[in-house]
Amino acid sequence: MQTIENLLQELKEKYEQLKMGGGLKKIQSHKAKGKLTARERIEYLIDKDTKYIEFGLFAGDGMYEEEGGCPNGGCVCIIGFVSGKMCVIVSNDATVKAGAWFPISAKKNLRAQEIAMENRLPIVYLVDSAGIYLPLQSEVFADKEHFGRIFRNNAQMSSIGIPQVAAIMGSCVAGGAYLPIMSDYALIVEGSGSVFLAGSYLVKSSIGEDIDNETLGGATTHCEISGVTDNKFPNDEACLDEIRNIFDKMGHFDKAGFDKKESFLPIKDPNEIYSILPADRGKPYDMVEIIERIVDNSEFDQYKKGYGQTILCGLARIDGWAVGIVANQRKIVKSKKGEMQMGGVIYSDSADKAARFIMNCNQQKIPLVFLQDVTGFMVGSRSEHGGIIKDGAKMVNAMANSVVPKFTFIVGNSYGAGNYAMCGKAYDPRLIYSWVTGQMAVMSGASAAKTLVQIQTATLKSKGIVIDEIEENELLDKITDRYNSQLSPYFAASNLWTDGVIDPLETRKIISMGIEAANHAPITKRYNVGVIQT
Numbered sequence: 328m329q330t331i332e333n334l335l336q337e338l339k340e341k342y343e344q345l346k347m348g349g350g351l352k353k354i355q356s357h358k359a360k361g362k363l364t365a366r367e368r369i370e371y372l373i374d375k376d377t378k379y380i381e382f383g384l385f386a387g388d389g390m391y392e393e394e395g396g397c398p399n400g401g402c403v404c405i406i407g408f409v410s411g412k413m414c415v416i417v418s419n420d421a422t423v424k425a426g427a428w429f430p431i432s433a434k435k436n437l438r439a440q441e442i443a444m445e446n447r448l449p450i451v452y453l454v455d456s457a458g459i460y461l462p463l464q465s466e467v468f469a470d471k472e473h474f475g476r477i478f479r480n481n482a483q484m485s486s487i488g489i490p491q492v493a494a495i496m497g498s499c500v501a502g503g504a505y506l507p508i509m510s511d512y513a514l515i516v517e518g519s520g521s522v523f524l525a526g527s528y529l530v531k532s533s534i535g536e537d538i539d540n541e542t543l544g545g546a547t548t549h550c551e552i553s554g555v556t557d558n559k560f561p562n563d564e565a566c567l568d569e570i571r572n573i574f575d576k577m578g579h580f581d582k583a584g585f586d587k588k589e590s591f592l593p594i595k596d597p598n599e600i601y602s603i604l605p606a607d608r609g610k611p612y613d614m615v616e617i618i619e620r621i622v623d624n625s626e627f628d629q630y631k632k633g634y635g636q637t638i639l640c641g642l643a644r645i646d647g648w649a650v651g652i653v654a655n656q657r658k659i660v661k662s663k664k665g666e667m668q669m670g671g672v673i674y675s676d677s678a679d680k681a682a683r684f685i686m687n688c689n690q691q692k693i694p695l696v697f698l699q700d701v702t703g704f705m706v707g708s709r710s711e712h713g714g715i716i717k718d719g720a721k722m723v724n725a726m727a728n729s730v731v732p733k734f735t736f737i738v739g740n741s742y743g744a745g746n747y748a749m750c751g752k753a754y755d756p757r758l759i760y761s762w763v764t765g766q767m768a769v770m771s772g773a774s775a776a777k778t779l780v781q782i783q784t785a786t787l788k789s790k791g792i793v794i795d796e797i798e799e800n801e802l803l804d805k806i807t808d809r810y811n812s813q814l815s816p817y818f819a820a821s822n823l824w825t826d827g828v829i830d831p832l833e834t835r836k837i838i839s840m841g842i843e844a845a846n847h848a849p850i851t852k853r854y855n856v857g858v859i860q861t
């Protein structure tokens with residue numbers, strides 16, 4: 328059983344390793360060309376001593392070992408501040424296969440554009456990419472959510488008024504050439520920046536023309552002959568300074584109007600979260616104790632405290648922002664009818680309460696925060712006959728149709744339909760992070776194995792094959808191991824089912840910056856839950 332200290336150490340080590348992108352040797356040869364690395368470009372560009380959120384750090388981790396790997400999904404993405412303006416920054420990492428796009432790179436870039444669009448944040452592209460990763464072209468080229476979607480988004484973002492600023496700081500090849508040129512600004516660095524639909528090798532092979540890449544599509548060519556780029560800069564720093572100038576003059580747009588007051592730290596020590604969370608995921612604990620270590624002044628104003636107690640709902644402030652919190656209670660509780668309810672399980676009454684609370688938050692323009700530690704909805708005849716499906720559906724309906732921004736944190740388990748009802752990735756949380764203690768799957772390894780073994784032995788029996796206890800146990804172990812390897816928060820983050828894995832102490836910052844980002848996008852849609860089962 329992993330202690331939280333071990334899990335935090337694992338996070339630290341993974342972060343240190345992933346920060347190195349394509350590795351030391353590749354960084355050295357990249358810098359020898361006079362270029363800053365993807366991370367250095369971001370560090371130089373953003374306002375000093377301001378907070379930022381990185382998303383997609385774990386994208387592709389462990390996914391393409393046979394290809395040499397694609398750490399960080401081949402680009403670094405953050406939400407941060409440039410000249411006082413909040414924005415999304417996407418910085419290609421040319422130390423990873425010359426910044427070529429793996430399938431997961433497409434997913435990550437689309438996520439960055441989605442964050443910019445949902446929150447109406449300006450976006451900066453620091454381009455240094457060889458275009459599609461050719462050996463995997465069939466997985467990244469032609470489908471709806473593949474490479475082409477980026478330029479469709481460039482066009483749509485432009486039409487809805489989202490500023491896009493691009494700097495060509497390395498190669499920008501083939502289809503990728505559209506990205507900077509479809510932005511409002513296309514800056515280019517002399518010597519290292521180049522942009523063309525086909526490089527010199529392809530030009531030679533297709534039309535027989537002999538030309539070098541710089542003459543074909545370098546900074547001077549595009550600033551003085553084709554007019555494709557706006558201005559050239561002698562080095563990365565000068566180009567990044569110009570982006571800061573552009574942001575400095577950018578105007579301010581309407582806000583959503585979420586409520587913010589003076590910020591107060593929790594009175595109860597947030598470090599105590601580490602000791603409240605049990606290392607054994609099956610053990611109960613009081614989620615109120617966790618919430619009180621996240622919210623301002625440790626003040627959590629519970630809604631219907633005595634009813635539907637396996638879900639906690641209530642209002643609070645986080646860094647001054649008003650929030651509505653929906654959290655799974657892991658304590659064993661006694662229902663109003665006197666029955667004992669298991670912590671972490673959603674019952675009819677808790678789903679019913681949460682649905683109503685979510686509706687209230689929408690009515691009052693209060694952003695929602697979901698804290699997941701859920702094993703699913705209650706099973707069995709008592710629950711089914713009590714209509715759990717319609718109460719669960721009501722909660723899903725209220726949450727899915729929410730017009731206020733939602734933020735999700737996987738504190739512990741995230742299993743089954745509990746993941747859905749508690750605003751999993753499919754329900755458009757503006758940001759979704761897993762704590763190091765998070766685990767996500769359709770069910771736990773042990774439950775899945777028991778279920779699958781029952782199905783498989785029944786199938787074999789129907790064919791006249793009976794397996795003995797030893798064989799059954801081997802099957803059980805095999806399935807449990809496979810499920811457990813996929814439960815890890817890093818597996819989810821590598822697939823971009825979440826935006827990352829965090830130390831619980833980062834939760835306040837992510838919620839605060841997430842609401843600040845969301846405040847850039849006025850709510851234009853009326854809350855309408857459609858048909859609700861009563």
Ligand SMILES: CCC(=O)SCCNC(=O)CCNC(=O)[C@H](O)C(C)(C)COP(=O)(O)OP(=O)(O)OC[C@H]1O[C@@H](n2cnc3c(N)ncnc32)[C@H](O)[C@@H]1OP(=O)(O)O
Nearest residue numbers: 424425427456457458459460461462498500501502503526
């Ligand atoms: C929408 C349609 C498209 O996007 S088609 C994309 C077509 N792309 C291309 O033709 C670009 C091919 N690449 C190049 O011309 C050069 O790599 C450029 C971008 C000029 C960079 O050169 P340079 O800095 O010297 O790096 P390098 O060539 O040593 O490459 C480093 C490692 O990356 C690899 N690489 C490069 N491009 C791709 C690619 N598109 N697909 C797959 N792998 C690519 C190189 O093979 C090299 O790999 P390794 O480090 O030797 O393992």
